[in-house]
Amino acid sequence: xxxxxxxxxxxxxxxxxxxxxxxxxxxxxxxxxxxxxxxxxxxxxxxxxxxxxxxxxxxxxxxxxxxxxxxxxxxxxxxxxxxxxxxxxxxxxxxxxxxxxxxxxxxxxxxxxxxxxxxxxxxxxxxxxxxxxxxxxxxxxxxxxxxxxxxxxxxxxxxxxxxxxxxxxxxxxxxxxxxxxxxxxxxxxxxxxxxxxxxxxxxxxxxxxxxxxxxxxxxxxxxxxxxxxxxxxxxxxxxxxxxxxxxxxx
Numbered sequence: 001x002x003x004x005x006x007x008x009x010x011x012x013x014x015x016x017x018x019x020x021x022x023x024x025x026x027x028x029x030x031x032x033x034x035x036x037x038x039x040x041x042x043x044x045x046x047x048x049x050x051x052x053x054x055x056x057x058x059x060x061x062x063x064x065x066x067x068x069x070x071x072x073x074x075x076x077x078x079x080x081x082x083x084x085x086x087x088x089x090x091x092x093x094x095x096x097x098x099x100x101x102x103x104x105x106x107x108x109x110x111x112x113x114x115x116x117x118x119x120x121x122x123x124x125x126x127x128x129x130x131x132x133x134x135x136x137x138x139x140x141x142x143x144x145x146x147x148x149x150x151x152x153x154x155x156x157x158x159x160x161x162x163x164x165x166x167x168x169x170x171x172x173x174x175x176x177x178x179x180x181x182x183x184x185x186x187x188x189x190x191x192x193x194x195x196x197x198x199x200x201x202x203x204x205x206x207x208x209x210x211x212x213x214x215x216x217x218x219x220x221x222x223x224x225x226x227x228x229x230x231x232x233x234x235x236x237x238x239x240x241x242x243x244x245x246x247x248x249x250x
Contacts, residue, residue: 008049011040015050019059024070030060086132086140087163098133099142101159102194106151113145116209116220126151130164131194132223138195139229144221175218178210182232185224195226202227 015036018024031039036047051068054060060068090097108122117125125145132140146154153171154164161167165175185205192199203224210219 006049007040007042008046008053011036011042011046011050012053014040015054016059019054019070028070030068030070085163085165086142087166090134095134096136097162098136099160099162099164100131100133101157101161102129102131104128104151104155106148109145113220117145117147117217119147124148126155128154128164129190134229138226140223140225141191141194142221142223144219146219147217150218173218174212175210176213177215178208181207183207187224191224195224197226204230204232206232 015030024030030036030051033044033047033051036050037044040047051060054068060070087097087099105127106124107127109117109119109125111121113119113125114121114123117123119125125148128142128144128146128151130142130144131138132142150168150173153168153173157164157167183205184202187195187197187199187201187203189199191197191203192201195203197203204227206221206223206225208219208221208223209217210221212218
């Protein structure tokens, strides 16, 4: 068996280096497939494989029949810890994260909250609604339900606290595993007011159930993103599956 790397990996590596060096800025278009094939002396099939590898890493878009758009040199596969923390993810891309609590309220857990948090129906829980920003612009509405002991900690945080997760970690609350569901939902009136979009506009929704090292649920969250602000990627292999998030092209 040959020890040489497949040609597409060499092409992908060269393009990845160029993107990370800033030769193609966020929102820029890569050369067409035939132009890349001529540049590297390979077939268009090899170029497509290279672009697929970059797409899996969250570096470029994947629109068929169009030149690939660069999502940003810093976009990359991330561990769950980075994905879970909006603040750490944003900082890793050179963005300035922000947050503002809109409401923190205690309620009896409804059927869905009780199921997700593994609590008896009617147990006291806290619902937190927060708008998140990147460099001052609103990009996401965060709706998170916490068990009572964690919700009480969140309720004591400043309304403009940038990172709840970092503060909770200081109190021994760790987020070590999660299940994600990603779909599209229409913006309700609250989303529209907080994000500045029309009611009914399509928003990218990430539903997330996080657990601590012992497997106990610590949050049930539904985050709604403005379209064009983030891109999620999933990379599968026989060894691991990674869910990543990157800035989307304008």
